[in-house]
Amino acid sequence: MIHQLVYYSRNTVPGGDRAMLTNMRDILSVSQRNNSRDGVTGFLIFDKTWFVQILEGERAKVTETYARIARDTRHTATAIINVRDVPARLFPNWTMGGAMRTPEVQEVYLQHGFGGPLEPGRLKSDQVVNLALDLQAFEANRRQGQKLAS
Numbered sequence: 001m002i003h004q005l006v007y008y009s010r011n012t013v014p015g016g017d018r019a020m021l022t023n024m025r026d027i028l029s030v031s032q033r034n035n036s037r038d039g040v041t042g043f044l045i046f047d048k049t050w051f052v053q054i055l056e057g058e059r060a061k062v063t064e065t066y067a068r069i070a071r072d073t074r075h076t077a078t079a080i081i082n083v084r085d086v087p088a089r090l091f092p093n094w095t096m097g098g099a100m101r102t103p104e105v106q107e108v109y110l111q112h113g114f115g116g117p118l119e120p121g122r123l124k125s126d127q128v129v130n131l132a133l134d135l136q137a138f139e140a141n142r143r144q145g146q147k148l149a150s
């Protein structure tokens with residue numbers, strides 16, 4: 001069984017898109033290093049106000065990782081949406097994928113009924129997982145497109 005934890009938190013790092021993108025990249029690069037060591041996979045959604053993250057892996061590792069994340073001052077008010085055991089990883093190819101909400105991915109949000117800002121307190125974990133899977137697919141297609149064009 002794979003342990004899956006979904007939580008949200010509020011971003012505390014001020015600044016415009018550039019600063020936020022840098023912040024997001026810093027977080028993802030450390031996450032990818034640690035998570036590949038710990039066998040943790042998942043996806044980080046960032047809509048500039050809120051982070052929503054899915055962590056999956058061995059229970060102890062997921063718990064440990066979440067405890068470390070929750071102490072991070074780059075966000076606050078971390079709140080768990082759901083924890084459960086799932087039969088298999090949903091993000092097996094990503095130590096930690098991530099997507100910042102940009103105009104480019106707005107269509108993906110719209111497809112999931114998120115026209116305006118996220119209201120993470122009302123999110124169900126399945127909504128988060130489905131949005132993350134589509135953001136991941138969007139990103140994978142975009143990269144594929146770049147490869148074909150080059």
Ligand SMILES: Cc1cc2nc3c(=O)[nH]c(=O)nc-3n(C[C@H](O)[C@H](O)[C@H](O)COP(=O)(O)O)c2cc1C
Nearest residue numbers: 027030031034035051065068069070072074075096
């Ligand atoms: C929104 C958010 C998500 C994060 N996700 C992860 C993660 O998945 N894995 C991880 O190791 N660190 C994650 N971090 C970073 C941790 O809070 C912490 O800075 C890092 O794990 C420390 O690693 P180090 O002890 O190797 O420097 C995240 C931080 C934030 C703000």
